[in-house]
Amino acid sequence: MFVIIGYLVALGCIFGGYIIHGGNIQVVLHALPIEMMVICGGALGAFVVNNQPKVLKATMRAVPTAFKGSKYTKARYLELMAMLYDILQKARKDGLMSIEKDVEAPQDSAIFQKYATVGRDHHVVEFTTDYLRMMVSGNLNAHEIEALMDSEIDTHHEEGHAPVAAIARLAGGLPAFGIVAAVLGVVNTMGSVGQPPAVLGGMIGSALVGTFLGILMAYCIVEPFGGLLEQKAEDGTKELQCIKTTLLASMQGYNPATAIEFGRKVLFSTDRPSFGELETYVKKK
Numbered sequence: 001m002f003v004i005i006g007y008l009v010a011l012g013c014i015f016g017g018y019i020i021h022g023g024n025i026q027v028v029l030h031a032l033p034i035e036m037m038v039i040c041g042g043a044l045g046a047f048v049v050n051n052q053p054k055v056l057k058a059t060m061r062a063v064p065t066a067f068k069g070s071k072y073t074k075a076r077y078l079e080l081m082a083m084l085y086d087i088l089q090k091a092r093k094d095g096l097m098s099i100e101k102d103v104e105a106p107q108d109s110a111i112f113q114k115y116a117t118v119g120r121d122h123h124v125v126e127f128t129t130d131y132l133r134m135m136v137s138g139n140l141n142a143h144e145i146e147a148l149m150d151s152e153i154d155t156h157h158e159e160g161h162a163p164v165a166a167i168a169r170l171a172g173g174l175p176a177f178g179i180v181a182a183v184l185g186v187v188n189t190m191g192s193v194g195q196p197p198a199v200l201g202g203m204i205g206s207a208l209v210g211t212f213l214g215i216l217m218a219y220c221i222v223e224p225f226g227g228l229l230e231q232k233a234e235d236g237t238k239e240l241q242c243i244k245t246t247l248l249a250s251m252q253g254y255n256p257a258t259a260i261e262f263g264r265k266v267l268f269s270t271d272r273p274s275f276g277e278l279e280t281y282v283k284k285k
Contacts, residue, residue: 003066003067003228010220011220028212030202031209032209035181035185035206035210038177038180038181039174039178039180039213039214039217040217043173043174046170047170050166050169051166054162055163055166056166058159058163059167061163062229062232063163063229065229065232066229070235072239074272074273074277075117076118077239077267077272078273078277079116079117079118079119080115080124080243081246081260081263081264081273081278082115082281082282083115083118084128084246084247084260085257085259085260085282086111086114087099087102087111087128087132088246088256088260089256090111091135092256096135099132099136102132103129103132106119106125112125123240124239124243127152127240131145131148131149131243131247132247135247135250145247145248145251149240149244149247149248150244153241156236156237157233160233160236161230163229167223167225167229168223168226170222171218171226173218174214174222175211175214177214178214178218179211179214180210181207181211181213181214182207182209182211184207184210185206185207185208185209186207235268238267241266242266242267243263245262245265246259246262247259249262249263257279260278261275261278264278
């Protein structure tokens, strides 16, 4: 919703200011279809050439998420930390081997299935169970597991930012495609130098619309869209960092209540539940 509102405000002010200033919107509307075909068609073709199929697919999956609210809310983080608390509390009370079945078959685990959101999230469950499995095996120390976690989080970060980088490159190329459209318009105009001045003026105006549209699409539409996707990718990384910090605190000997407090502190302040909220939620669960 906010994305659409932002675009409406930006485009409304730009074109509204043009009309208020005395501009003839018909000139823009007349040139719009052809100029958009040149700019968007050229940019789309270059976008496909410039990115591997996996990046193209990731971008297509990422685009719809920009129009939805973030799933990384305070309620989700409360559920995540309560789930981690239950797992660590069971391991502390009954020994690490007691969570082996939960780790090996999370789809059948009462703890994971207790939490409808994070307990069924593939990325959360896989990341959590992978490192719990290492903790149960006892073959790696905390520093080695932390290094592995950092490597996986870095990989997740890079994958999440691949669509962002692709869209940033697209935004960078759009002004140049606008110039291409304008040059083609000038070439067309130069081929009609025998026409009356009024006709030539209209043709030149149409040609300049191409430059305008390329810049407008780059800095008003595509680049801000990429920035929004980047922020959403950061939210996904932050969740994994919360899990990492909690598990490592447990490995270093802290009790489950203190371990999830370590994880809570990693979260962004806008989404982070307070100590009291987390304590109350855990007790209710």
